Amino acid sequence: MLSKMCLGVLGLLLAGAAVAEPLTIESQGSFFIGGREVKSDTLSTLPAYAPSGTITVEQMYVHYQIPAGPKKPPLTLIHGCCLTGKTWETTPDGRMGWDEYFVRQGFPTYVVDQVSRGRSAADPSIINSVKLGKTAVDKTPPVFSAGHEAAWAIFRFGPEYPKVYPGMQFPLEAVDEFWKQMVLDWAATLTTPNPTVPALSALAIKLKGTVLLSHSQSGIYPFQTAALSNEGIAGIISLEPGGCPAPDGDLKPYLKIPTVVVFADYVDLSTRWAPRLKLCREFAAAVQKAGGKTELMLLPEMGIKGNSHMLMQDRNSLDIAALLVGWINKNVAAP
C-alpha cells in the first residue's frame, strides 16, 4: 500500500500536470486529402526544370494535434480569404492561437490550408502558357492579393484605412505582423464549389465525425460540404461567413446538423457585412422553421463588444473560443 505522504506527492504531481504550462500531445502530424493529376507542357519555362510532365493539385493540406486524455469531438479549422492555416496559430501579438487552445480543451484539432493556398499546391500551367505565347493574355488566372488598405475595412478594423472603430479588440499595435499572414489567393481560378469542399467531406468521413469550423470566404464551405453529404459532419460553426445558403432553397442538408453562425461587432456599420448577416439571419430562421437546429450567435447582443472580423485573433479571442467550447459541449455528441 502507498503511504499517505506518497499519495500526497502523487496528488501534487497530478494537480501540477493539470495546471502546468506544458502540453501533452498523444499524436500529431500532417497529411493531404484529395488531389488530382494534371498533365501539362507548360510546368516550367526554366531550363533546369522540364516543361512537360504531371503534377498533383487540389489536394488539401491538413495538420493535426490530438491531445492526451479524454477526447472531445474533432474540430476542423478552415481559414478565410487570402489567409492560410496560420490564421489559427499564434496571434500577431504573440498570444496562444485557437489551434492550441482547442487541443488544451481536449479537442483533436485539424487545421487545413485551402486547396491551392499555403502548403496546398497551385498549378502554374496557364501562367507559363501565357508567358510562352500559347494562351491569350486575358486568360491569365485571376490570382489576387488583398491590400492592407482594402483589408482594413473588410476585416472591420475600422470604417476605412486607417480609422479605427471605438473599442476595437484587434491588436492593431501588431497589425504589421498580421499583414504578413496574408497570401496570394487562387480561389477565383477554381471550380465552384471550391475543391476544398469535397476535400472537407472526405476529411469528415475519414474522421468519422468532426465539427467544421469555418471563417469568412470559407464560411459557406461546411454548408456546401453538408449538401454533398451529411456523413461525418458532427456540427458546423461558421464565423462571419461570406454567405449562408439561400433561405428559400433546399434546406434538407442542414436540418440534422447542429449549427451556429457567429457574427462579431460593427456589422451594421459595414455595407459589405450587414447584408451577409441579414441573409444568415433569414437562413437560420428558415432552418428553425423547418425543424433544424441552426442558431445565430451575435456577440454584441451577448455583451461581447469590440470584435473585428478576425475574432480568433482579437484580444478576447480565447473568451470567444470558450463560448464555442460551451456551444459544442451542449450541442455536439462526444465521439
Add this chain to the structure above:
Amino acid sequence: MLSKMCLGVLGLLLAGAAVAEPLTIESQGSFFIGGREVKSDTLSTLPAYAPSGTITVEQMYVHYQIPAGPKKPPLTLIHGCCLTGKTWETTPDGRMGWDEYFVRQGFPTYVVDQVSRGRSAADPSIINSVKLGKTAVDKTPPVFSAGHEAAWAIFRFGPEYPKVYPGMQFPLEAVDEFWKQMVLDWAATLTTPNPTVPALSALAIKLKGTVLLSHSQSGIYPFQTAALSNEGIAGIISLEPGGCPAPDGDLKPYLKIPTVVVFADYVDLSTRWAPRLKLCREFAAAVQKAGGKTELMLLPEMGIKGNSHMLMQDRNSLDIAALLVGWINKNVAAP
C-alpha cells in the same frame, strides 16, 4: 520521508514518461521573420478586391515546438525546391517526421517555409499587370512546378521515371502522397541570395544560436547566411546541397562554424548530383586546409545504403536523424 514503495512508483512514473508515446511540449507556435511592403496597382483584377494597395512579401513563416525538459541547441529545418515545411513532417507513408523526432530528442525545432512559398506570401502584381496588358508577356514571372517524371530522377528514386534504383529506401508505395507535397516554386522570381537567407540570419540572431539544417535548393542558404554574418549560427548541416561555396573563394565565413555536408546513395549514377558532391568535397577539403571544421558525411561509405535525395522521408529516416543528433552532440555546444 517517502517510503521505498512510493519511490518505486515515482520511478515507474518517470520511466513511463521517458518511453511513453505522448510528447510533452513546453511551448509551440508560429511567427514570421522579415518582410517588406510593396505598393502596387495590380494586386487584383477582380471587382471584389481593390487593384491598388500595399501588401507585405518576403517574410518567412516559422513554426516551432520547444520540448519540456533539458534543451539541446535549437534546430532550424529548411526545405528544398518545390516543397514546403511539410518536408519534415509525417512521411508520405505515415511515419514520424524529423520535426517531431528532433523535438523528442530535446531540440527546440523551428520549421520554415521559404520566402514566397507555402505560408510565406508571394506577390501577384506582375502576373496581374501582364493580364491587364500593362507589362510585356515575356516578363511574366518564371514560376514553375517540377513534374513527377522529372522529379523522379532529381530525387534519385531511379535513373529515370519509373525505373527504381536497387535497394531503394524511399517508400515508393506512397509516392502519390509525396507528389502532393510539391508546390509551385517562385524562387527564380526572387533576388540572389534568396530573401530566405537574410531571414535565416535574423532568425539565427533571434534564437541566439541555432543549427541551420538545409536541403537541396536551400543547401547553400546556411553558407550564404554565414557570409552575411556568423552571428547565431551554432552549426550547419547541409543535406545534399544543390551547391557548396567555391573552394577557391573567400572561406573565412565558414572557418569557425561546425559544418557537415551529407550525401546519400546513387550520387555517382546521377549527372546532376555527381558534380555537386565533387564541388562539396573540394569545398570541405579547402575549409579543412584553412583550419575550419567542415566535414562530409557520405552515407554509403558509412554502410548506410539505398537512400534517395529525400533521405528525411526514406524508410531509415530516423536512423539518419539519429546520426545527425550524434554529430550535433559531438560538435555543437549546448545552449
